[in-house]
Amino acid sequence: MxxxxxxxxxxxxxxxxxxxxxxxxxLLIKRTIEPFLHSWALPGGFVRDEENLExxxxxxxxxxxxxxxxxxxxxxxxxxxxxxxxxxxVSIAYFGLVNPxxxxxxxxxxxxxxxxxxxxxxxxxxxxHATIIDLAVKRLRNKIRYEPIGFELxxxxxxxxxxxxxxxxxLDRPIDRRNFQKKINHLGxxxxxxxxxxxxxxxxxxxxxxxxxxxxxxxxxDGMAFEI
Amino acid sequence: MxxxxxxxxxxxxxxxxxxxxxxxxxLLIKRTIEPFLHSWALPGGFVRDEENLExxxxxxxxxxxxxxxxxxxxxxxxxxxxxxxxxxxVSIAYFGLVNPxxxxxxxxxxxxxxxxxxxxxxxxxxxxHATIIDLAVKRLRNKIRYEPIGFELxxxxxxxxxxxxxxxxxLDRPIDRRNFQKKINHLGxxxxxxxxxxxxxxxxxxxxxxxxxxxxxxxxxDGMAFEI
DNA sequence: TCAAAAGTGTTAGTTTTACACCCATGA
DNA sequence: TCATGGGTGTAAAACTAACACTTTTGA
Numbered sequence: 047m048x049x050x051x052x053x054x055x056x057x058x059x060x061x062x063x064x065x066x067x068x069x070x071x072x073l074l075i076k077r078t079i080e081p082f083l084h085s086w087a088l089p090g091g092f093v094r095d096e097e098n099l100e101x102x103x104x105x106x107x108x109x110x111x112x113x114x115x116x117x118x119x120x121x122x123x124x125x126x127x128x129x130x131x132x133x134x135x136v137s138i139a140y141f142g143l144v145n146p147x148x149x150x151x152x153x154x155x156x157x158x159x160x161x162x163x164x165x166x167x168x169x170x171x172x173x174x175h176a177t178i179i180d181l182a183v184k185r186l187r188n189k190i191r192y193e194p195i196g197f198e199l200x201x202x203x204x205x206x207x208x209x210x211x212x213x214x215x216x217l218d219r220p221i222d223r224r225n226f227q228k229k230i231n232h233l234g235x236x237x238x239x240x241x242x243x244x245x246x247x248x249x250x251x252x253x254x255x256x257x258x259x260x261x262x263x264x265x266x267x268d269g270m271a272f273e274i
Numbered sequence: 275m276x277x278x279x280x281x282x283x284x285x286x287x288x289x290x291x292x293x294x295x296x297x298x299x300x301l302l303i304k305r306t307i308e309p310f311l312h313s314w315a316l317p318g319g320f321v322r323d324e325e326n327l328e329x330x331x332x333x334x335x336x337x338x339x340x341x342x343x344x345x346x347x348x349x350x351x352x353x354x355x356x357x358x359x360x361x362x363x364v365s366i367a368y369f370g371l372v373n374p375x376x377x378x379x380x381x382x383x384x385x386x387x388x389x390x391x392x393x394x395x396x397x398x399x400x401x402x403h404a405t406i407i408d409l410a411v412k413r414l415r416n417k418i419r420y421e422p423i424g425f426e427l428x429x430x431x432x433x434x435x436x437x438x439x440x441x442x443x444x445l446d447r448p449i450d451r452r453n454f455q456k457k458i459n460h461l462g463x464x465x466x467x468x469x470x471x472x473x474x475x476x477x478x479x480x481x482x483x484x485x486x487x488x489x490x491x492x493x494x495x496d497g498m499a500f501e502i
Numbered sequence: 503t504c505a506a507a508a509g510t511g512t513t514a515g516t517t518t519t520a521c522a523c524c525c526a527t528g529a
Numbered sequence: 530t531c532a533t534g535g536g537t538g539t540a541a542a543a544c545t546a547a548c549a550c551t552t553t554t555g556a
Contacts, residue, residue, distance in 0.1 A: 052323050055281050055364060095280050095362055099353035123351045123366050125327040134323055136283060136366075138351050207508075224510070225546065242554095249507030250553040435535075452537070453519065470526095477534030478526040 063146030112152030205252030291374030340380030433480030
């Protein structure tokens with residue numbers, strides 16, 4: 047029996063960034079087509095017939111916002127029959143991380159505008175995108191405790207205090223500076239550099255560190271558990 | 275511009291059970307249609323136009339194997355362009371748990387046969403179903419440490435030793451009986467019954483317990499973390 | 503020399519692990 | 530009365546949490 051499905055497939059990306067003085071931000075674009083014309087929405091779009099899903103996401107991120115993604119994983123598939131006024135559209139949502147200071151956002155023909163919004167001050171959103179972002183925020187807050195994804199949001203070289211502030215922001219609780227540092231150092235996944243942070247404000251300049259990915263994978267294979 | 279997608283959507287279910295003397299088992303059906311006619315495969319099938327995804331899964335489980343699922347969550351969406359010889363078929367895989375002793379599996383017209391296979395002795399499988407099961411097994415092993423889903427695999431009333439053996443099987447390491455019991459009791463999510471296990475073999479009969487779901491949700495809301 | 507932020511160590515409390523003897527039951 | 534599995538407590542070790550003073554820098 048031939049299958050005559052009318053179901054359409056899209057992908058959507060929830061891309062988070064971290065801006066130290068601002069907090070956690072998410073990338074939104076302003077739609078240039080109906081439905082929800084001129085509404086804010088997640089970057090995304092229809093999956094092409096022979097395209098794999100990750101390609102569809104990275105393609106849409108590049109064409110709609112000029113963003114080259116750093117870290118990308120599948121989040122969840124949304125399939126409620128009435129989530130899209132055009133008919134049955136199932137969307138596979140992805141979860142991404144970038145360091146927003148590396149990008150100049152480029153709104154292209156596919157989007158009127160593309161900007162970072164603080165996750166605490168989101169505008170009205172198209173479709174069920176508010177729900178999707180909610181879920182992605184939960185995933186981020188959870189995942190950062192068990193996997194070293196926080197580094198994707200920071201500069202390659204960073205002072206430990208930046209990492210700590212990121213964790214304080216995401217976990218929404220104060221963290222003891224000394225204990226945090228001890229814990230991170232004890233994991234043995236940071237490389238200390240002989241460089242100091244360029245002075246931003248006052249005070250003693252901090253040493254810079256970077257994440258040692260190879261070492262991490264080695265340690266993980268040996269049974270080490272990353273946990274903050 | 276109208277969208278002319280040829281992509282088709284299916285759901286597949288990885289349903290696990292626990293048989294104390296056997297270990298962790300997964301539900302497979304024998305296909306009655308091409309492709310992979312007569313191969314073992316995960317229960318699943320095409321999503322109907324106006325049907326939500328969970329409904330599609332529970333419908334297929336019921337018609338293909340006569341199973342009423344206990345616990346169901348979305349696992350992952352598989353979208354590699356060549357995963358199905360019929361063309362582009364994207365499949366949303368679900369992860370389910372049942373107590374297999376509650377079911378008499380019923381192979382129906384949609385499946386030649388439906389049986390439980392030990393996850394250590396899987397047959398050759400249709401499509402990319404081996405990959406899907408791999409991922410589901412990882413999810414199960416991981417999830418059982420942070421969420422009280424183990425209870426879904428046991429009888430409503432069970433001796434603590436059964437729960438402990440389940441954890442030993444899944445985590446693949448010995449667990450100290452006394453420490454395990456202390457930990458579980460300390461969580462305060464079990465109800466002790468004034469019943470003893472009917473004698474299966476020799477030895478002192480064990481007290482029976484059941485999972486206190488309400489209490490668990492209350493404690494969780496208050497910040498308690500379930501962790502084994 | 504002052505203000506700001508970085509660097510660093512010790513102690514108490516809590517949690518986790520290791521470990522062994524007695525009890526209830528059926529054969 | 531023996532074999533089998535169930536029930537239970539304590540002490541050492543590891544980990545986590547709390548806490549404050551000194552150093553480096555620029556203004």
